[in-house]
Amino acid sequence: MDRLQQAIQKARKERDSRHPQPAVPREDQHPVPEDSPRDEDFWLTLPEISIEPRLISRNRLMSYSGGPDATSYDMLRTKMLQQIISNGWRRVALTSPYSGCGKSTAAANLAFSLGRQEDLRTIVIDFDMRRRGLAEILKQSGSHSMADVIKGKVPFHEHALRHGNNVIFGLNYTSTRNPAEILQSRKTIEFLEWLEAEYKPDIILFDTPPLMASDDSQGFLRNVDCALLLAAADETSIDHIDVAERQLAELTNVMGIVLNKCRYISGTFGYEYGSYY
Template sequence: MDRLQQAIQKARVERASRTLETVRLTEEQRIVPEDTENIWTALPEIKLDSKVVIRNRLLSYQGGHEAAPYDMLRTKMLQQIRTNGWRRVALTSPYSGCGKSTTTANLAFSLGRQADLRVIVIDFDLRRMGLAEILGQSGTHSMADVIQGKVPFHDHAIRYGENLIFGLNYSLTYNPSEVLQSRRAIETLEQIEAVYHPDIVLFDTPPLMASDDTHGLLKNMDCALLLAEAEKTSMNHIDLAERQLAELTNVMGIVLNKCRYASGAFGYEYDAY
């Protein structure tokens, strides 16, 4: 355990050093190659069925008053991201069923409506095809195949609009923990960031208490957002999950999902603005 704690502390120090360096940079100092836009537009564009959008509650897909809760979450996230110089944001939950993948998809579309942001969304919940099913997409490979070098990211990724990219799973991975904790996983992320220069990378990661899949990955994240299910996730589970997260990365916050609230509680004056 001593060695594990030392390794975690070392990773924290390295991450903090990178964060401080990023904060020092102004927007004018960030050099983005001129051909980045062409690299993004070269990716195939995603096509979403309107029935899928309604059935899977992609409320922020087109914006409007129904997207207000996700837009509020987006704004709070961006404030912390810009203040701390973060880029990699993991979304996780104590266990499955908390709406983590649905929240990831909605946050992605909400962020995508900010024209000045480049956002990449990667599904690292390799035991499932959550985001692909929510978006109604089909294919052959998974992000594990990208990590293992079986398929390049540019042949696997799909694009929505001009500033949002998805890396999805179309098949299950039977050794996800080993894949996610490998050095090649980190090298793959670094290569993607070097080529596409995203402002934010969102990760749909496995539930914390279901396996060790996420634990080896989180130390390479800048921060994490914890999703809990209203009326089902116990305070003990939330507390335990938060403490586990804090040992591995910065905790951005906790989102209580699937809440019941009165009609108009969010955005009731939306049309007045």
């Protein structure tokens, strides 16, 4: 793990040297108070998320507390990090052919797994704007959505929630009527540039809409470095996986395919386990 951490630090320095001055939006876009710090303390000013214990006990959030139940997501996390470091990537999308493949649950568990990497800072953004998604899984309530943040109706620092010292969630508490237009807009690009410049995350994880359900993801996925495709065992057909993978490859780098909701019993794992390819 020490070697992995050293590689992360090296990749971070190389990335910063390539982009010494990130793009900063106009003054009327996502303003930050002048007295707000610009280092790790900036993250600590965000309100901390509160997770109900029953969500953990029911194994929906298997990765929250770590331990044996988190092994599958920890393995996925490590394989993700290896590719991220090797390729100098930062923006990672999670998508699926259709809804019901468990991508939002995977995004939440990956967030908590990444949170245990204390030298990494991760931001998780729910861009599946037609539903509450991550907010529902995490049982969080509020009045706004990421669409409101992008439009400038609410500042990100008033909308976001923090987990520990190194994970930030941007959730949707309401649905959005025109997510495709928002995700493909210049405002979204400017918001992401601002987010990277102000918060300096090592990884931004996006929960994005299913590929075959609408055109919401088609324009946005060109703005990420890579994507994971999630499929549901015994539910998603091979043909649908094949079509979705080819569509995804036309938009961004395909990091891999995750077979979710796959159950088997072995001497090591006796619980739901997602296989990575």
